[in-house]
Amino acid sequence: MTTAPIPRVTVLGAGFAGLEFCTLLSEALGERVQVTLVDESDAFVFGYSKLDVMFGRTVLDAVRLPYERLRKPGVRWVRESVRHIDPQTRRVTTDAGVHEADYLVVALGAEYAMDATPGLADATEFYSVAGANRLRGILPTFDRGHALIGVCGAPYKCPPAPSECALMLHDLLQSRGVRAQCGITLVLPLSSPVPPSPETSRALEAAFAERGIRFMPNRRVSAVDAARRVATLDDGSTLAYDLFLGVPKHRAPAAVRACGLTADDGWVTVNPRTLETRFDNVYACGDIANTGTPKAGVFAEGAARAVATAVIARIRGVGEAALYDGAGTCYIEFGAGRVGRVDVDFFSGPKPTGRYHEPDLATRVHKQDFGASREARWFGK
Numbered sequence: 001m002t003t004a005p006i007p008r009v010t011v012l013g014a015g016f017a018g019l020e021f022c023t024l025l026s027e028a029l030g031e032r033v034q035v036t037l038v039d040e041s042d043a044f045v046f047g048y049s050k051l052d053v054m055f056g057r058t059v060l061d062a063v064r065l066p067y068e069r070l071r072k073p074g075v076r077w078v079r080e081s082v083r084h085i086d087p088q089t090r091r092v093t094t095d096a097g098v099h100e101a102d103y104l105v106v107a108l109g110a111e112y113a114m115d116a117t118p119g120l121a122d123a124t125e126f127y128s129v130a131g132a133n134r135l136r137g138i139l140p141t142f143d144r145g146h147a148l149i150g151v152c153g154a155p156y157k158c159p160p161a162p163s164e165c166a167l168m169l170h171d172l173l174q175s176r177g178v179r180a181q182c183g184i185t186l187v188l189p190l191s192s193p194v195p196p197s198p199e200t201s202r203a204l205e206a207a208f209a210e211r212g213i214r215f216m217p218n219r220r221v222s223a224v225d226a227a228r229r230v231a232t233l234d235d236g237s238t239l240a241y242d243l244f245l246g247v248p249k250h251r252a253p254a255a256v257r258a259c260g261l262t263a264d265d266g267w268v269t270v271n272p273r274t275l276e277t278r279f280d281n282v283y284a285c286g287d288i289a290n291t292g293t294p295k296a297g298v299f300a301e302g303a304a305r306a307v308a309t310a311v312i313a314r315i316r317g318v319g320e321a322a323l324y325d326g327a328g329t330c331y332i333e334f335g336a337g338r339v340g341r342v343d344v345d346f347f348s349g350p351k352p353t354g355r356y357h358e359p360d361l362a363t364r365v366h367k368q369d370f371g372a373s374r375e376a377r378w379f380g381k
Helices: 016-032 047-054 129-141 161-175 198-211 297-316 362-379
Strands: 008-012 034-039 075-079 082-086 091-094 098-100 103-106 111-113 145-151 182-187 213-216 221-225 230-233 238-240 243-247 249-251 282-284 327-335 338-345 353-360
Touching (some): 016 075, 016 103, 145 161, 161 327, 198 213
Parallel strands (some): 008 034, 145 182, 145 243
């Protein structure tokens, strides 16, 4: 009697999408599947934790979740860098070897294109873990002058984060008694802070106005002169600053751009409901995929669930794949310990909608529970 070979699944990227996908396959199939999870980092960090580190609420070591804690039947994590992807054969070459797969899930996320904005590499940014940790040591020294929070391009991860940064910076300066000597400007390449939810955007803009934060929508930072401390905007105007808090342009990693998966917009083309690419048994989910939903962890997680149901059904030979629903909840720091919430739905109606929930102290607990539940589910306790 011939034993059927164990299906091989390669997952590129151990962010929200990769971790949720691997967890679901392990729960459903256990040792009946061989899942290889590839990531060049040694630990996972929730995106919102970077703001907590930057503003001194915690330290980096406290929010790093080492991948060596992953202990799931059928799943093996390897710390390797992806060098080449052949989507036709589902063959992945890394700096340590080659991975052959029956199913390939590309969830490498978006990388920060520091070289895409002249001068940004010499300035400061808060979207990378290293950048946020660096600013943790700089912010306590800022007590006078102009702080500029500048986004260099769209789309970018977690659309509310620059607004949160502005409000949290206000609180920090207020607590130190130096807010009156400091100006804060937020430059955003969107028409509003949270376009799918006009109500959320109005609440944030009201919070800016109440705190004396200058909001400049529909503009982006196109160049930075760190020596002169001047940022140039896309309309040619300039803003002098004493503290720069940048958000780099985002792009797909080089190996993805080179393998034929991306379209003219630079992101991977997929069926937005199934996350299938044009290659058989190759899926893309998370920030790297062009689904029409935001580049945020909760949406990556939802997309991964849809992909997992499809792969599980194909391996079992029974069942149906669930469609990605394009819905998710984003928590928003409003300052003074209060957290708001917006429930966004991109696919149920003719246009995206966002239901806004006023900020309060209780929602902070819900946000903490969100992180704690994922940590327990993916890494165990």
